[in-house]
Amino acid sequence: xxxxxxxxxxxxxxxxxxxxxxxxxxxxxxxxxxxxxxxxxxxxxxxxxxxxxxxxxxxxxxxxxxxxxxxxxxxxxxxxxxxxxxxxxxxxxxxxxxxxxxxxxxxxxxxxxxxxxxxxxxxxxxxxxxxxxxxxxxxxxxxxxxxxxxxxxxxxxxxxxxxxxxxxxxxxxxxxxxxxxxxxxxxxxxxxxxxxxxxxxxxxxxxxxxxxxxxxxxxxxxxxxxxxxxxxxxxxxxxxxxxxxxxxxxxxxxxxxxxxxxxxxxxxxxxxxxxxxxxxxxxxxxxxxxxxxxxxxxxxxxxxxxxxxxxxxxxxxxxxxxxxxxxxxxxxxxxxxxxxxxxxxxxxxxxxxxxxxxxxxxxxxxxxxxxxxxxxxxxxxxxxxxxxxxxxxxxxxxxxxxxxxxxxxxx
Amino acid sequence: xxxxxxxxxxxxxxxxxxxxxxxxxxxxxxxxxxxxxxxxxxxxxxxxxxxxxxxxxxxxxxxxxxxxxxxxxxxxxxxxxxxxxxxxxxxxxxxxxxxxxxxxxxxxxxxxxxxxxxxxxxxxxxxxxxxxxxxxxxxxxxxxxxxxxxxxxxxxxxxxxxxxxxxxxxxxxxxxxxxxxxxxxxxxxxxxxxxxxxxxxxxxxxxxxxxxxxxxxxxxxxxxxxxxxxxxxxxxxxxxxxxxxxxxxxxxxxxxxxxxxxxxxxxxxxxxxxxxxxxxxxxxxxxxxxxxxxxxxxxxxxxxxxxxxxxxxxxxxxxxxxxxxxxxxxxxxxxxxxxxxxxxxxxxxxxxxxxxxxxxxxxxxxxxxxxxxxxxxxx
Numbered sequence: 001x002x003x004x005x006x007x008x009x010x011x012x013x014x015x016x017x018x019x020x021x022x023x024x025x026x027x028x029x030x031x032x033x034x035x036x037x038x039x040x041x042x043x044x045x046x047x048x049x050x051x052x053x054x055x056x057x058x059x060x061x062x063x064x065x066x067x068x069x070x071x072x073x074x075x076x077x078x079x080x081x082x083x084x085x086x087x088x089x090x091x092x093x094x095x096x097x098x099x100x101x102x103x104x105x106x107x108x109x110x111x112x113x114x115x116x117x118x119x120x121x122x123x124x125x126x127x128x129x130x131x132x133x134x135x136x137x138x139x140x141x142x143x144x145x146x147x148x149x150x151x152x153x154x155x156x157x158x159x160x161x162x163x164x165x166x167x168x169x170x171x172x173x174x175x176x177x178x179x180x181x182x183x184x185x186x187x188x189x190x191x192x193x194x195x196x197x198x199x200x201x202x203x204x205x206x207x208x209x210x211x212x213x214x215x216x217x218x219x220x221x222x223x224x225x226x227x228x229x230x231x232x233x234x235x236x237x238x239x240x241x242x243x244x245x246x247x248x249x250x251x252x253x254x255x256x257x258x259x260x261x262x263x264x265x266x267x268x269x270x271x272x273x274x275x276x277x278x279x280x281x282x283x284x285x286x287x288x289x290x291x292x293x294x295x296x297x298x299x300x301x302x303x304x305x306x307x308x309x310x311x312x313x314x315x316x317x318x319x320x321x322x323x324x325x326x327x328x329x330x331x332x333x334x335x336x337x338x339x340x341x342x343x344x345x346x347x348x349x350x351x352x353x354x355x356x357x358x359x360x361x362x363x364x365x366x367x368x369x370x371x372x373x374x375x376x377x378x379x380x381x382x383x384x385x386x387x388x389x390x391x392x393x394x395x396x397x398x399x400x401x402x403x404x405x406x407x408x409x410x411x
Numbered sequence: 412x413x414x415x416x417x418x419x420x421x422x423x424x425x426x427x428x429x430x431x432x433x434x435x436x437x438x439x440x441x442x443x444x445x446x447x448x449x450x451x452x453x454x455x456x457x458x459x460x461x462x463x464x465x466x467x468x469x470x471x472x473x474x475x476x477x478x479x480x481x482x483x484x485x486x487x488x489x490x491x492x493x494x495x496x497x498x499x500x501x502x503x504x505x506x507x508x509x510x511x512x513x514x515x516x517x518x519x520x521x522x523x524x525x526x527x528x529x530x531x532x533x534x535x536x537x538x539x540x541x542x543x544x545x546x547x548x549x550x551x552x553x554x555x556x557x558x559x560x561x562x563x564x565x566x567x568x569x570x571x572x573x574x575x576x577x578x579x580x581x582x583x584x585x586x587x588x589x590x591x592x593x594x595x596x597x598x599x600x601x602x603x604x605x606x607x608x609x610x611x612x613x614x615x616x617x618x619x620x621x622x623x624x625x626x627x628x629x630x631x632x633x634x635x636x637x638x639x640x641x642x643x644x645x646x647x648x649x650x651x652x653x654x655x656x657x658x659x660x661x662x663x664x665x666x667x668x669x670x671x672x673x674x675x676x677x678x679x680x681x682x683x684x685x686x687x688x689x690x691x692x693x694x695x696x697x698x699x700x701x702x703x704x705x706x707x708x709x710x711x712x713x714x715x716x717x718x719x720x721x722x723x724x725x726x727x728x729x730x731x732x733x734x735x736x737x738x739x740x741x742x743x744x745x746x747x748x749x750x751x752x753x754x755x756x757x758x759x760x761x762x763x764x765x766x767x768x769x770x771x772x773x774x775x776x777x778x779x780x781x782x783x784x785x786x787x788x789x790x
Contacts, residue, residue, distance in 0.1 A: 264725065264787060264788045264789060265788075265789045266788065266789050266790050272785070272788070272789075272790035273790075275790075276790060281790075284785070284786070284790060285785070285790045291782075291785055291790065292778065292781050292782075292785075294785070294790070295732075295781035295782070295784050295785040295788075296732075296736075296781055298784070298788065299728075299729050299732050299733055299781065299784055300704065300733070302708075302729055303704040303705070303707055303708040303711075303729060303733050304704060304707075306414065306704075306707035306708060306710070306711040307703050307704050307706075307707040309414050309707070310414035310415060310706075310707050310710065313413065313414050313415045314415055317415075324703070327696075327699065327700045327703060330700065331700050331704070387693070389696075390692065390693040390696040390697070391689070391692065391693075391696075393696035393699055393700070394689075394692035394693065394695055394696045395692075397696075397699060398672055398692075398695055398696065398699060399672075399676070400672070400675060400676065400686040400687070400691075400692050400695065401676065401683075401684045401686050401687045402687060403683065403687040403688070403689070404683055404687070
């Protein structure tokens with residue numbers, strides 16, 4: 001049995017050998033590796049890095065070896081993350097399969113489903129999207145109405161989803177559908193997987209206020225899905241849906257994590273670094289009010305990072321993400337939104353450009369800040385709005401009572 | 412470094428909590444206030460705490476302590492913060508004990524630290540000279556003479572100043588006002604000629620005093636640490652004090668929050684429990700989230716005190732800034748969410764609000780520590 005220290009040494013040595021130099025730099029938005037049938041690698045090193053990491057099982061370090069993971073313990077995983085961070089290594093593969101679907105398949109999937117889907121997630125061969133929200137079912141997700149009716153060995157799906165992240169680029173979808181039309185709304189939902197190339201599936205990108213289109217509307221017209229692709233029990237999809245949302249919230253909460261601040265000197269991309277550069281300050285930031293706000297934000301970010309760390313250590317004693325994932329999700333999102341508001345204040349009108357011919361007026365970084373500021377507004381809407389997270393905390397963590405008039409309908 | 416308590420520490424927490432609830436509940440502070448207790452705390456109760464080892468936790472074994480580390484004190488401070496019991500922990504143990512341990516000579520340590528651990532001496536740190544925390548603003552002067560030093564000046568809001576047997580006085584032995592150079596630390600007997608102590612009656616019913624030093628003669632060996640170089644020791648001590656205060660404030664805020672949640676589950680209006688109102692639920696959820704961050708900030712700071720130590724200044728400012736901000740909010744909500752009963756003296760919640768503001772101001776408020784945090788981070 002390898003000790004943790006031996007594991008650290010061997011991990012460090014492997015990373016030194018196998019992580020290409022260009023994979024040890026900050027990553028632009030269009031360099032993120034999502035994998036899938038239409039995988040794009042702007043930099044060929046990204047492909048190499050993914051292949052090497054996937055072969056080690058390190059795209060999914062804690063998953064069992066039989067499904068392509070590395071079977072690491074939580075402690076070993078922390079060491080691996082620390083070593084990756086130490087060399088500033090890029091994430092080899094970003095995927096909803098890893099962060100959302102995989103954990104619930106491991107918990108609820110059949111052997112056949114696990115063997116079929118997990119290894120492809122590990123290697124980044126199949127890119128997944130999430131079919132949850134509908135035009136009439138946002139915060140009140142359980143009122144969803146996409147129908148799945150059994151016909152022989154298949155379910156036949158009809159309906160529409162919205163806010164499906166990257167549906168136009170995804171290969172498969174995990175989807176919530178209504179399979180019982182008589183039962184109370186939470187009790188008639190099932191969780192099903194299918195190929196986005198199935199006949200009857202169409203997608204239409206949604207243009208956001210930031211100008212980007214990371215989400216789609218997705219339509220299903222008589223889409224036939226083999227019944228064996230239903231995960232868990234029929235009509236028990238809400239249990240899986242909630243579990244998956246906890247994993248999603250845990251992932252989104254990571255958005256608020258402070259970047260490492262080794263040496264405690266303002267770097268050029270930090271809010272204070274930007275603010276001082278724009279104002280020509282050298283020793284202290286001259287705008288005392290902004291300085292106070294930035295300090296408060298950074299203090300909150302550090303305390304939030306400590307809380308994530310504590311939550312990780314506490315999770316060792318329990319099974320997985322719990323209701324506190326709502327707290328982390330909500331706080332992380334608010335921190336990220338505040339961060340962009342502060343960056344905008346730091347930049348003044350330089351933070352308000354929309355586009356540029358040659359970057360002589362607005363730099364690429366400034367333009368990116370503007371777009372990311374707009375994008376960040378969605379953080380407290382997606383994955384359950386801030387208000388829903390606060391409801392979850394109030395009821396599930398603090399045990400506060402339901403409003404009697406609202407519970408009559410079985411909300 | 413660990414962000415969670417281990418088995419031993421959890422057991423300590425349980426026993427400290429049980430002790431405080433049984434022997435030192437909020438009614439003890441009420442008694443001290445209503446009886447206008449001369450000492451401002453119960454000496455008998457303090458001796459019980461000493462017997463439990465609380466006074467010697469951070470003192471090394473060679474000087475009569477238990478060397479349990481600061482984490483033990485974190486637990487004690489949080490639990491005593493929950494019941495607001497007045498004790499000499501902050502002034503004698505946390506501030507003066509740490510100062511002697513860091514800066515004291517072998518003789519000073521072997522005589523005084525053992526007495527602190529045994530509950531045989533009370534001490535106070537006389538450092539502030541104005542209403543706003545400012546550790547470099549030292550106008551009190553100590554002038555060398557044939558017998559040692561003559562000290563002149565005024566100190567304010569000295570915690571436990573009127574009951575302390577020994578004072579540690581921060582004085583200027585050289586240098587300009589507001590300079591970190593030229594600051595020295597002296598042991599002064601509280602009953603020495605020229606020491607005039609005026610006990611203050613403070614909103615939180617805890618001990619503080621203004622102290623005038625007029626031609627107070629101390630011997631050469633009253634100097635703690637090096638002449639003119641006391642500031643580096645003082646700053647470390649203040650950071651330990653800030654982290655300790657943050658633990659006390661966490662206990663205060665957590666207790667207020669727990670009482671609020673209980674009340675929301677009991678009080679009915681409009682035919683429903685008021686905890687069902689979303690307007691209150693969301694505020695409770697916000698407080699819960701902030702308290703989680705507070706707990707992490709305190710835990711992280713204490714793990715540094717018992718560990719690497721390099722990041723103590725930054726972590727002390729994070730903890731004190733965060734707790735000062737959140738406790739202000741939670742203590743206000745404590746009154747508001749209890750409604751009219753929260754405004755009555757008969758109900759305990761007001762004691763938490765009063766202590767909150769004093770604890771916020773002591774050793775630097777949120778603005779002080781945000782400014783310091785920014786400086787430490789190069790902006």
